[in-house]
Amino acid sequence: MQIDKNFIEKLAGSKSVVFFTGAGISAESGIPTFRGRDGIWNKIKPEELASFDAFLKNPELVWEWYNHRKKIIHQSQPNPAHIAIAEAENIFPEVAVISQNIDNLHQRAGSKIVYELHGNIERNYCIKCKTFYNEELDFSKGIPKCRCGGLIRPDVVWFGEYLPEDQFDASENAVKNCDVFFIVGTSAVVYPAASLIFTAKQNGAYLVEINIEETEISNFADLSFFGPSGRILPDLMKEVKASLM
Numbered sequence: 267m268q269i270d271k272n273f274i275e276k277l278a279g280s281k282s283v284v285f286f287t288g289a290g291i292s293a294e295s296g297i298p299t300f301r302g303r304d305g306i307w308n309k310i311k312p313e314e315l316a317s318f319d320a321f322l323k324n325p326e327l328v329w330e331w332y333n334h335r336k337k338i339i340h341q342s343q344p345n346p347a348h349i350a351i352a353e354a355e356n357i358f359p360e361v362a363v364i365s366q367n368i369d370n371l372h373q374r375a376g377s378k379i380v381y382e383l384h385g386n387i388e389r390n391y392c393i394k395c396k397t398f399y400n401e402e403l404d405f406s407k408g409i410p411k412c413r414c415g416g417l418i419r420p421d422v423v424w425f426g427e428y429l430p431e432d433q434f435d436a437s438e439n440a441v442k443n444c445d446v447f448f449i450v451g452t453s454a455v456v457y458p459a460a461s462l463i464f465t466a467k468q469n470g471a472y473l474v475e476i477n478i479e480e481t482e483i484s485n486f487a488d489l490s491f492f493g494p495s496g497r498i499l500p501d502l503m504k505e506v507k508a509s510l511m
């Protein structure tokens with residue numbers, strides 16, 4: 267891959283780097299994306315599965331879908347893109363990952379600071395008393411219920427729900443202080459998560475997009491790499507490391 271030497275120098279001199287990631291970064295781990303070429307939402311309507319109303323109407327169907335996704339996620343491994351981001355912590359003084367993904371792959375790759383904007387499929391909680399259930403749930407007697415009698419749901423953010431405030435605030439702080447802001451494998455159309463791209467730009471960060479195709483924010487980015495993140499990110503980190511030797 268041909269990479270502009272000026273960009274590598276700029277990146278190598280950065281103090282704080284943020285990686286804003288979406289479903290595309292996990293595509294090479296075998297986890298389907300929602301939008302884009304092979305996205306799931308081309309086949310299913312999101313509001314039928316990923317909303318609180320859908321859950322109240324048909325918890326069995328929603329759980330079937332999440333258990334199916336969980337099985338895929340458990341069978342998958344972090345790919346070279348997740349690993350390159352985790353290793354970036356050895357290159358730059360400050361690194362933060364802000365992910366829209368619920369698959370836990372950044373943590374499994376070793377990233378230490380990961381802000382989860384849309385929750386994590388490994389956690390669950392009661393819709394009534396909000397007690398958390400982090401262990402595997404038992405579905406042998408139907409949809410699992412809390413001791414208080416409330417239905418247990420996955421700890422993921424559904425359409426129409428608020429983002430976890432602490433995660434969003436911490437993300438905003440990281441974004442406001444970063445030198446380079448990577449936008450990796452996201453269609454950048456899910457708000458308010460995508461608003462962080464504009465916050466980054468307003469605060470002077472250099473925006474670098476990595477995606478297999480053009481997106482809504484491609485014209486807005488300072489630099490775009492079109493190709494799989496599992497190839498581009500390791501190449502970039504290799505070049506930066508070489509330039510620092």
Ligand code: NAD
Nearest residue numbers: 288289290299300301302367368369451452453478494495
């Ligand atoms: P999205 O599905 O809307 O978009 C995925 C993007 O990734 C597309 O722009 C696509 O072109 C790009 N892409 C696909 N393969 C790629 C690759 N190998 N390298 C680089 N880019 C690639 O995803 P989104 O923007 O994250 O937003 C949708 C919502 O979907 C998020 O809220 C997230 O919670 C949820 N989601 C999460 C997972 C997961 O946890 N792995 C999977 C599917 C959806």
